[in-house]
Amino acid sequence: MESLYTAIIVITGIGIIAAIVLVLAAKFMYVPEDERIGKVQECLPGANCGACGYAGCADYAKAIVEAGADTNLCVPGGAAVAQAVSKVMGKTAGAVASKKAVVACQGFECNTGKKYDYQGVSTCSAAAKMFAGPTACAYGCMGFGDCVKACQFDAIHIVNGIALVDNNKCTGCGACAKACPKNIIALIPDDVNPVVLCKNTDKGAQTRKVCSTGCIGCMKCTKVCPTNAISVSNNLASIEQDLCIACMQCAEECPVHAIYVPNIR
């Protein structure tokens, strides 16, 4: 019976001593932490996509409160989250530019061919190391789906050999753009402006050989553009989105149909 009492006393004693030490430690070594961090974090979507440029939602919340980071950096959350975060912080929200990813390639199986039959590890990053990938065009989408794996929102899929963005699901976080070894995924403003869906900077004749819809740098689009928004450098047209008025004349003029509005394609 006596050993029972000792056992109870010893265990309770250890517990009480530990409790006292912890309470004292918590009291005397209390580090004040801004309670707004938790509130800001609640407003954020919690996808940890990294589009804001921080390691995750928790890190971004900390940066907002402690380092005064902008409140409008969360791309997936958009304006609603920026509003909510700004309310917590007592700031006015800056405008959030809503963006969508677009795969600048139209190398569908019917438009382009293959250099060789690739049978290795089926990821883009691995395939890209073998003679710039199995696709005939060295700049185009290889369709192994590194971007599909990177997307947390199920918004990008391999269709007919290349990646296609589902605009209804895309939040513009840019995870796919980072994953693409060819750098052909761009983030563009979410409106009806046309974009050049090609990244091939080879000379026109060379481009023509490998793909029927690659930009050949013929300059026709630059001539029809009423606002001079299009320029051609390195045999590749590019449209300045700020100047574009979406008149679509370039898309009609393009002989290889490389210019499209990705949102309504």
Add this chain to the structure above:
Amino acid sequence: MMKLASILFSMMLVNNYVLVKFMGICPFLGVSKKLDSSVGMSVAVTFVMVMATAVTWPIYTYLLLPNDLAYLNTISFILVIAALVQLVEIILKKFIPALHRSLGVYLPLITTNCAILGVTLLNIDNGYNFIESIVASLGAGIGFLIAMVLFTGVRSTLEYAQPPKSFEGLPITLISASLVSVSFMGFGGIIESLFGTF
């Protein structure tokens, strides 16, 4: 001195807590995806192992043993280690914020991790004195680090493997863990040959 070296190396290789004794499998599988997080976790585990041994060994020897309460070691060790980890976290947060930032995430995770508890209990079972216990915990921590870093390498290669559909994810990870574990069985007997038996 030879005995300490023998304990250190046997804890690191022959009696590796993860790969031979199968303790601490949860962090072994949970945070071995990236090298920096696996190293961070291992350093935290090593740190807590040594701290926990330094506290539990005196408690066992000077409090439990004289009172015939040796059978209470498991429950009292859990109590002490849990409180200790909390205390260490508070102290780190106050005085060494940089270390807290790098270890802080892992500390609550290993509060009553079975590898930590196992180290403290087995040190008692093996009849080590205080210095030997500390060295054994250090060896166990380094062994944990070795296992984690090795397995992180295995896992990064595993990303590119194409196992059958039903083996994707955790099953193939467990199978490769077992293969790594089998390779550690090869260290059996090495300590006796190097340092002789005690």
